[in-house]
Amino acid sequence: MIIIVYITKIISFLLNLVKISGGTSLPGLLIENYFPHIITKLSKQYKVIVLITGTNGKTSTQRILAHILTVKDMKVNSNKSGANLLRGIITSVINDTNLLLRIKSDIAIFEVEEASLPILTKYIKSDFIVVTNIFRDQLDLYGELVKTRNLIVEGIKNNLNSHVFLNKDDPYVTSIKNDINNTVTYYKIKDKRKKNILYEILYKTSRTQKVDRYIYARDIILRKDLSSTFYVYGLDKKSYKISINNPGIENIYNTIAALSVAFKIVKLSDEDLNKAFLTLKQVFGRGEIIKIGEKVLRLFLIKNPASFTSNLETIKNINVLKLMIIINDKIADGKDVSWLWDVKFSVLKRTNISWVIISGKRAYDMDVRLKYTDLNLGNIETETNLNKAFDIALSKLSDGETLFILPNYTAMLEIRKIIGQLVKVGKY
């Protein structure tokens, strides 16, 4: 076992040295295929393991939780954004060992792709599992929504002693309780502005869960600069006032999910939380701000109807909106772009839109979708070549103005690369 871990560590080191992109999961792939039990042994050394799964919000919830715990001087290991398949998580564990094969961190927080959860939980015994939401997403990979839900159930069943945190506002997530015997804590938002979140309706309800205790956020203030303030109840005996710069209602969900788990791990005071949220950085591509001279770009990842709609909801009050939408159809995006028709564009009906530029491989699909909305979209330009499209967008943007860029997954990688040729951007 020692030798194998050393070999993978060396490979990992070499890959980092030559900066082969996409190579980050190779050591994990080796172990996944040949020696999965190594991961069981290594992961036992963590004091606490948290798994975060669901369609949207995995990365953000992970980052927020990791940051809160780091502020409390705990050593946290997390997998890299998007490296949420088994191999990515194994790689993350291997990289967290020292030369004596001792795990360096106290706590592991992994975001886990839904279909990987039942496999991962065979090898790793977690203490906490968070299920953020179950939205329609990449149905060309998963086939059906019910399957996604059942994979999560199966995953949780492998970790009988794990404390499970479920989003009470999502009927699909709430229904998971019907099939598991784990301890469950619910969290939710009490605010009517959540109505534009596209939770799926579960028509077959075997049993409705009677829930009288949950953690919730209320008295929410959403500001024009996209920051927000709200109160969280149910964490312990008192309420907590939280202010975040991460935009939108969905980040309030991510925050209460992270807080729900954090309070089970460590004692937290108002001062701790203030310190944590003051220093919390934007997660890459989730409302991230990039400046090119005096021109401002804000990037919002849109992966599926739910995240597209909630991001439109987040930016709907911007004055004179300038918008760039980029839609690709690679495997990581989902090859099927039918989902564009499930996006609720009507949330922009009162928004003053100055112009829209559409790009990506499936720009024309997006263009037709916009044609059939009732919106006044100003000037629409369509250019499948992203380099050209970005040039057009920049030339239209005056100093001091902000361009809101909404790309799906591989489009996000591409646009960051293009922006990276002009200014320094963080690693995604």
Next chain:
Amino acid sequence: MINKYKLEITHLYPKNLNLYGDNGNIIILKKRCEWRNIDVKIKQKNIGDQLTKHSDIYFIGGGQDIDEINICNDLLSFKDTIYKLVEDRKVFLTVCAGLQLFGKYFYDGTGKKIEGLGILDIYTKAPSDSIKDRCIGNKIVVLNEKIIGFSKTYLNTLIGFENHIGQTFLGENTDYLGTVSNGNGNNSTDNYEGIVYKNVYGTYLHGPFLSKNPHFADFLILKALKEKYGNKVRLSKLNDIREIRAHKFIIQNYK
């Protein structure tokens, strides 16, 4: 115009069968009527609702197996009404699960038999429950000219995406909607796409497939208007440059 044309469209089970933006087809039919000053009314029929006999176009979309099973009994309770509507040459667009339910029967991935309306001479079997057995991908269909009658000068293809586990087979002497030049079709073996019976059109092009097929959307609208107002009805031409650009892009890039 002396008399303004009126059309009523009923969306069958939108709450259950709307997995891939199926509602897009309704939006497209509605808009294309409105742009022509045709008075259009959209109705929805979900489980427990009555089924109106007065619509001109009926649309039923795709969903998960569980949703298909859930609506099945409700749909079957309107069997006689739907038979009558089909005989009266009302226009039906049936997609994926909808197509399967208009057929004779459907064996799902677990081997469970689901009874269909039996209006279409087709049957469907799912080989398994596994994602590996699904027919998934972009699809290009060459329309059956004998049935649909589009001339070569206009678009004679249908473009869309398919994602289905059910393998559907046509009965003898059954007309198909088209043949597949790229993708699977009704099943992964015989190359046929969809079915046509009277004014019932069935296809596995799922979700908002009319978005890239404005000619087929207009074909359905015209069909319904002619049934109602006689053969002299003409549709005014719309500017479809953006839709046709999306249509042709797929043909050029996904062969």
